[in-house]
Each structure stands twice: as structure tokens, then as C-alpha cells.
Amino acid sequence: MSLIRLPIRLTKYRKKHLMSVIFLTCLFTTLILTIHIPIPGFVMNIYYWIKPDKSVFCHYIRTKEEDNLPDISAAVPKEGQSIFFHETSCNSLINGKITIKARQACAVESAALMNPHHEVYLLYASPGKFLFQNTESDRFLKELLKYPNVNILHLDLEKYFKDSPVENLYAEGIIRQSRFAQSHTSDVLRFLTLWKYGGIYLDLDVIVTKPLEGLGTDFSGIESNTSVAAGILSFNYTGIGHEYATDCLEDLKYNFKGSDWGWNGPGTVTRLLKRLCNVNKVPEMRNRTCKGFKIYPPSEFYSIPWWNWKWFFDPLQMDAINHATANSHIIHVWNKFSTTVKIPINSLGVPYLEFAKKYCPSIIKQCDQYF
Template identity: 45%
Template sequence: MASGHGLKHDSFDLAWLIQPAEAPEARLIKCYNDPQSSSLDDGSVHKNKSIFFFETSCNHNGTFSLNSRQACAVESAALMNPDKHVLLLVPSPFNKISTQKHMKALLSYPNVRIEHIDMNKYFIGTPLQNWYEQGRLKSSRWPTSHTSDILRYTTLWKFGGYYVDLDVVILKSFDGLTNFVGAEDDEDVAAGFLAFNYGHPIIHLAMLDLKYKFKGWRWGNNGPGVITRALKRYCRVQELSKMTKQRCGGVNVMPPSAFYAIPWRSWKYFFATKQSDVDWVMKTINQSIAIHVWNFHSASQNATVGSNQPYVTLASRFCPKVYSTQKTVF
């Protein structure tokens, strides 16, 4: 499952590194190798006009489904960008898509597609072909997250367009926005939102970074670390404050207010009920293109249907069909 993680979360890596290593067979997501023909036809993907999401777990048992919050993220992208193709790509095989109410609501959008991809073929012809065939992904302690990392950069390399995490709500159209990333704070670039035209050299640098600097034992190294290092090389500066559009050849490093106005340390405010906290959140995100709700931390936090919680209010507005299927807790 794709969900955001910032460079600051590397502090968690230090704690995890002292834990006993998992056996290789436990770390490998075996379902990626289960036989099933890919339903994705590369020729049907419109270059630079698609918004991509990934669901990388193996928890489908033949029937694919998202939870309601993930479906909300996809719906918000489709609702706010009706002229773009919204593709949810899934490396684990499935026979059918769930008929749960929120899934049927999501698929009522004509610009939404759910497609299976064959991991053994997806990297052919890319800079990561030999890397994947050599089994480098199997060294990951967090293959679900690292697979999402690898797929987002590979997909932008193959098609161009937009990558978005599954723990977001899109608040504005992407029209007129391209070749951008979002800063998480004054020091770090995050990888929850990425947009690059097909063939952009930054994505090629990102692919080379993955090929030569992949670290399976560090969670954030292969996601936000990749785009941060690629930007430093491309812009030829080390400080985020100096990564201007002029310096970076037209690439827009958007400020935290664009996508990460509420930082991960403050994730609980999305679920606040105290009116002063609610007002602060809504004012803080007033100019945001999207919000990121930091699923790593917030997944178990209740969002009560009909409440004044900021996340609930935004879901009711920007993923109304999915939201309407939920009765008590979103």
C-alpha cells in the first residue's frame, strides 16, 4: 500500500535497524510472482496526462479492494481532474474487483481505471531492468513501501504524468501544473506528489539513483531520498531554499503549504473536534493543492461521519461519492 513517508521519518529507521532481521522469504512479497497476465496495455496510457496511484500489498485473496480512505484519494483526483486519466496500478494478481459500495462509487467515474501490472515485465527496457531481475527488491525490509517507491519513479520514466500517494485528498485541479515536487519542510523534499513530463532528466537521475543507491534497510532512502538527491544534482545546489525554478530548469519545488501544510508531527489535527483546532487546520490548508494525512500514523484514528473533523469535512467535499457510502466511521 502506498502511503507517504518523509525524510524526517528516518529517525524511525534507526529504531527498526536494531530489530532482528526478517528472513528473506518473509520479506519478499511472493504474490508479485504469481502468474497472471497484466491487464495494463502500455499503449493505452496517455503520456503526461495520467495520474498514477499504486496499491502494493498482497492482501486481496483474488478480489481487489481499497479501504474507504484510499478510495477517497483516488476519487478526489478524478473529481478535481476530469480531463485526466486516473490509473490505480496493482502488482498483486486479482480475479475481480470488489463490489463494496465505496468501490462501486469510485468506479462510477469514467476516468478511473484499476489495472494489474506484471512486475516481471514492467521494468523491461528501463534503467532498472537488470536491477529488478537480479532480485534487488528482495533485500528490502519494507517491500510494500519500497515497491511503491520504485514503481512511482519507473512509471513517470515510462509515461510522464503525476504520481500521488493513497493517503491524500486532492483539493484543486492539476491543470497548468507540471514538472513539480513538494517540499515537506525547509530542508526536505517529499515524494508523495511528483509530476514530470515524459523524458524529463530528473526522473532519469532518480532511476539511476535507485539503481546504484537503493538501501533495503532504510525506509525513506528510496522514496523522498531519491528525489531529493536527484534535485540536488540537477539543480546543482544543496540547499532547498536555492532550488528556484530558474536554477532548476523550470522545475517547481513547491513550498510545504502546497501539499504538506499540516506536517506529519501534527497529523492528529486532521481528526480534531475542538473548534479552534478545526478552524486552524482549515485556515492553514486554505491555499493547498492537496492534503496528506500521513497514513503511517493516522490509519487507526477514527473519522466520524457527519462530524466537524477537518478530514471528514474535506472528504465530504472532495470524495463525495465514496464518503456517502460510509455510515458511521470513515
């Protein structure tokens, strides 16, 4: 009898052990994402081992040149006439080829469509190359490549960071052990890219609704009463613009915080502009130009604040959004909150989808079921 019961007891023990592991993993993940204190690097290494899709492990993998997209080091971006996007996830390496999501592709198409005289660069930090197999993502990439001003390239981060003011953040694994590794890599890269080439940086959760060329060469926009955002950011490739980009990189070199989601992106540009404008409060710099740097009001880029992000998915808010964004150059949909909300492609009157149909029509036509 005991021999019969033994496998049953072992099975019960394994189930109990498995449930304990799942519970501890969930608890560990929750603590990592909610406790706003510095966390030891070895702890973050364990977390990213459990959640590789959240990590930047692929940024440190050396691959053959033929297994990657062409590197940006071989390109010559137009000085002051380039728009840059950064894709910092490891999805392409995990998927075995370059991939893109519908909303990311929409951001890139809208920038290319509305700014035909600008070169648009979509830069992948993950290794990978095109492998067209007629998936939805493949079709998105093909549509983007039809635009003569779209360039989809690779970033060799070891080369890209080398001999820059923030070389230490990559070489010493500081970003890799950040609690928000992908987001913080994007934060640093936007300042580094504009330091190298000048131009305009855009987040991948925007839709460009007007040409950007009339905005100036050095600018950003207020997001709220406490923050100047970095979802759109412009520095000139020379002169004071380059000096300000250098200031931002020096700030990051010495003050990078891996435990604070907003410190290294919006925090960096907010600290810069408080110094330039000699103010302590963000509203005091609204619509001002401080030492050559223009600070636009929320209506230009962030007319719908993050706490109202659900408006973009609510047909009842269509009129309100049209009114709020009438003078906006971009709409920002706050991917941090909205990324899991799917919009059926046959939906009617959903504001985000209606903007997409107008400003990224080629991408919308290639969506299977959802946007």
C-alpha cells in the same frame, strides 16, 4: 499419580513454549523495524514469512490472465494528462479479490473529481479481479468505476520492470528483501511509471482539493527543511522531464537502500534537486525552478507537516487547517502515522472527514461505520 500429572506437565510445557515463541516473534519484529542497519536477505525472508501482510510475495506469483484485472500494458495513458496511484500491498490476493480501503478510494475519487480532463489510473501490483459481493470495498470500487476517467488496472511487475534501468531491483529480489518492501516498491514504481508515461504520481493518503493541470509538467514539493517529498511528483514524458526521471531510476539502480524508509522515495528526488539547484540545503530551493523543474513550498502539498498529523483528526484544529490549506492543491494525511486512527462516519467537525465529504462524496456515502 504420575500418569495423571503427565498431561498437566505437558500442557504447562506447551504454554511456556508458546509464550516463548510469541515473545521471540515480537522481539524479532521490533528489531527488524527499528534497527537502521542492513539486514541479511534470509532474515527478511523469515520476517515476511511471519508477516505476509507486510510482504510483496504476491508480486512474484504468476496467475492466469483471466484471474487478473486488465494489464496496463494494454492501455495507452494520455501523455502528460494522466494521474497515477500505486497499490502495492498483497491484500487483494489475500482477500481473494480486488479490495480497497475508504481513504485510498477517497484519494482516487478526489483526483478524478477535480481533474476531469485527466485520466486517473489506480494500478494494483497484486493479482486479483473484481468480485462484487456488496461489501464496503466492493461499493467503493463501483463508485470509482462510475467516473469515466478512472481506470483500475493490473501491473505485471516482471514485464513492467523488464528492460528498464531498475530491472535488477525486481529480478534479483532486492526490493522483495527490503525492510519496507511495500513502501519501497511504491517508491520505485512512481519513478518508473513517470519514466514510461509521464504525468503526475500521487500517494493514496491524499485528498486533491484543486485541479492539478496548472502546476506545470515537472515538479515536486518541499515537505520539511531536510526533504523534498515524493507524495506528489510530476515528470514530463519527453525532454528534460524524461531525463530527470531517468536520473532518478539510475540513482535507485545503484543506490537503493532497503534499510532506510525514506531513502528511495523522498531521498531520491531530494538528491536530484540538490544537484539541479546546486545547493546543499533544502530551504535554499524553496519556490525555485531549477533547470526547468519547479520546487513548490510546503503550503502547496504539505501544509500540515507530519509531526502535526493528529490535527486532521482533531475538531479543535478545523480553523487552523482551513487557514493552512487555503492555497493547497492537495492535503496529505501521513498514512504512516494515521492509518490506525478510525473516524466514525457520523462525527462532526473532524477535519479529515470534512474534506472527504467535500472532495470524495460518493465514497463517504458508501462507508459503513468508519472513514
